[in-house]
Amino acid sequence: MARMKFLCDADRCIECNACVTACKNEHDVPWGINRRRVVTLNDGKPGERSISMACMHCTDAPCAAVCPVNCFYTTADAVVLHSKDLCIGCGYCFYACPFGAPQYPRVGNFGSRGKMDKCTYCAGGPEADMSEAEYVKYGRNRLAEGKLPLCAEMCSTKALLAGDGDIIAQIYKERVVKRGYGSGAWGWKTAYRETVAI
Amino acid sequence: MRIARQVFYTFFALALGLIVLSAPATAQHGQDVKPAAGGNPSGTNPTAMSVKEEQLLRELNKLQGRISIPDGKAALLEQPQGREYRGFREGVLPWIAGVAILGMLLALAAFYFTKGRIMLEPGEESGRKILRFNAVERFTHWLTATCFIVLAITGVNYIFGKRLLMPLIGPDAFAAWSQWAKYAHNFLAWPFMLGVLIMLVVWVKDNLPDRYDWDWLKSAGGFFSNTHPDSARFNAGQKLIFWSVVLGGMALSATGIVMLFPFSFADLNGMQWAQYIHAVIGVILIAIMIAHIYIGSIGMEGAYDAMGSGEVDLAWARRHHRAWVEEQQAKTASGPQATARPAPAE
Numbered sequence: 001m002a003r004m005k006f007l008c009d010a011d012r013c014i015e016c017n018a019c020v021t022a023c024k025n026e027h028d029v030p031w032g033i034n035r036r037r038v039v040t041l042n043d044g045k046p047g048e049r050s051i052s053m054a055c056m057h058c059t060d061a062p063c064a065a066v067c068p069v070n071c072f073y074t075t076a077d078a079v080v081l082h083s084k085d086l087c088i089g090c091g092y093c094f095y096a097c098p099f100g101a102p103q104y105p106r107v108g109n110f111g112s113r114g115k116m117d118k119c120t121y122c123a124g125g126p127e128a129d130m131s132e133a134e135y136v137k138y139g140r141n142r143l144a145e146g147k148l149p150l151c152a153e154m155c156s157t158k159a160l161l162a163g164d165g166d167i168i169a170q171i172y173k174e175r176v177v178k179r180g181y182g183s184g185a186w187g188w189k190t191a192y193r194e195t196v197a198i
Numbered sequence: 199m200r201i202a203r204q205v206f207y208t209f210f211a212l213a214l215g216l217i218v219l220s221a222p223a224t225a226q227h228g229q230d231v232k233p234a235a236g237g238n239p240s241g242t243n244p245t246a247m248s249v250k251e252e253q254l255l256r257e258l259n260k261l262q263g264r265i266s267i268p269d270g271k272a273a274l275l276e277q278p279q280g281r282e283y284r285g286f287r288e289g290v291l292p293w294i295a296g297v298a299i300l301g302m303l304l305a306l307a308a309f310y311f312t313k314g315r316i317m318l319e320p321g322e323e324s325g326r327k328i329l330r331f332n333a334v335e336r337f338t339h340w341l342t343a344t345c346f347i348v349l350a351i352t353g354v355n356y357i358f359g360k361r362l363l364m365p366l367i368g369p370d371a372f373a374a375w376s377q378w379a380k381y382a383h384n385f386l387a388w389p390f391m392l393g394v395l396i397m398l399v400v401w402v403k404d405n406l407p408d409r410y411d412w413d414w415l416k417s418a419g420g421f422f423s424n425t426h427p428d429s430a431r432f433n434a435g436q437k438l439i440f441w442s443v444v445l446g447g448m449a450l451s452a453t454g455i456v457m458l459f460p461f462s463f464a465d466l467n468g469m470q471w472a473q474y475i476h477a478v479i480g481v482i483l484i485a486i487m488i489a490h491i492y493i494g495s496i497g498m499e500g501a502y503d504a505m506g507s508g509e510v511d512l513a514w515a516r517r518h519h520r521a522w523v524e525e526q527q528a529k530t531a532s533g534p535q536a537t538a539r540p541a542p543a544e
Contacts, residue, residue: 047247
């Protein structure tokens with residue numbers, strides 16, 4: 001089995017937000033929820049960099065650890081998923097997540113946030129693969145269809161890579177060697193406690 | 199086909215080589231040109247000035263940028279503080295809570311089994327009653343108390359529910375219970391806050407330090423020496439209970455409101471801190487309240503009546519709150535009448 005990861009090559013990301021749009025469209029993500037987003041650091045200054053960020057599907061995920069109802073589970077592909085039937089919308093995973101991945105449909109109504117929503121790595125949820133119930137709650141299950149997450153597939157500059165961690169790390173390393181520079185795999189140290197040596 | 203492509207590539211490579219050879223001539227005008235490790239045609243590292251994740255994390259401790267979606271808080275790219283939050287919630291907090299709550303239960307059990315209940319002395323019950331808490335005071339007490347018990351159980355559920363209850367009833371039933379527990383926790387917080395505020399108004403006058411407190415504290419309330427240090431309406435122990443409820447309750451309210459309205463009063467790190475404070479004060483207050491419930495019910499004969507019917511036996515009152523009884527009797531010329539009502543709002 002693969003160990004699925006995301007890798008955003010910040011030297012290629014042009015902040016076109018196609019990944020954000022692709023994600024929202026593919027999964028019918030409701031208004032106000034962004035499973036993926038692009039953050040620009042040092043905006044407008046020399047050395048500005050944009051990074052596309054969603055759930056990183058961490059090793060030993062903090063969200064899963066702090067969940068008071070243990071609604072998270074990790075698939076055989078190391079994708080971190082959760083059950084919206086068990087989620088009570090307490091918000092703890094949002095406090096614990098280093099990447100701001102968990103999203104809630106409601107805010108500020110006496111803390112009744114509704115069921116948490118986050119990037120599923122296009123792998124759905126606990127329901128039967130590609131079922132209607134799964135689509136309504138979690139969106140499309142592209143992994144079950146044999147496809148990779150749409151955000152990475154659609155990336156116009158191929159900045160965002162998705163797939164087995166070793167393979168995408170190898171692609172990134174080759175790029176760095178070829179072009180001579182690279183600002184590293186953003187978030188990897190935090191998410192996977194390892195980074196891509198460049 | 200393949201040969202044609204190879205010919206094309208060869209010409210292309212030759213052309214590139216020519217450009218590279220002529221490059222030093224133009225590069226003379228620029229600054230030092232470092233040869234790039236991997237054959238970048240410009241010869242420069244275009245990322246030399248770019249921000250580095252490790253450096254930003256070291257200097258700022260989190261990565262904050264700009265974002266083009268309306269959700270401004272999503273501009274926080276990375277917050278490693280989430281790991282500390284996890285360490286607290288899953289590592290430190292269960293220990294604090296376990297030691298505080300179990301420790302208090304064990305201490306009370308030890309006291310109960312060695313010293314037993316604090317009984318009235320034989321023949322001490324006079325049969326005459328004196329009003330200790332009026333209806334408003336009892337209502338405030340029970341309003342706050344019932345809310346607190348529900349808040350405590352549902353609060354502890356956040357910590358120990360998945361460890362203790364979930365294995366017994368299964369994940370589905372536990373999630374359903376926790377969902378309702380969360381609603382109860384969020385909504386009963388409001389009558390609890392109201393109760394704490396009324397308590398403060400109603401009882402603060404009798405809970406200011408007075409001349410009896412030091413002696414009471416020195417003899418530890420007489421719990422171990424079987425003596426009864428003097429006290430006015432509330433002894434020093436009761437005052438400590440009062441102030442821990444009022445101050446602890448206010449801290450719980452403030453931090454709770456911060457969490458009830460996400461991002462209204464604090465950012466993400468602020469809400470993490472709100473939960474650190476909320477949880478620690480919460481479990482300590484639970485431990486204190488267990489002691490309070492013990493001494494007000496099975497721990498001491500005659501004590502429960504004060505909050506039950508509101509009237510206590512005059513002899514009990516004289517033994518435990520002599521100064522208060524004398525004060526009450528002085529107010530009414532004809533002594534310790536059962537029907538005598540103390541001045542309101544005491």
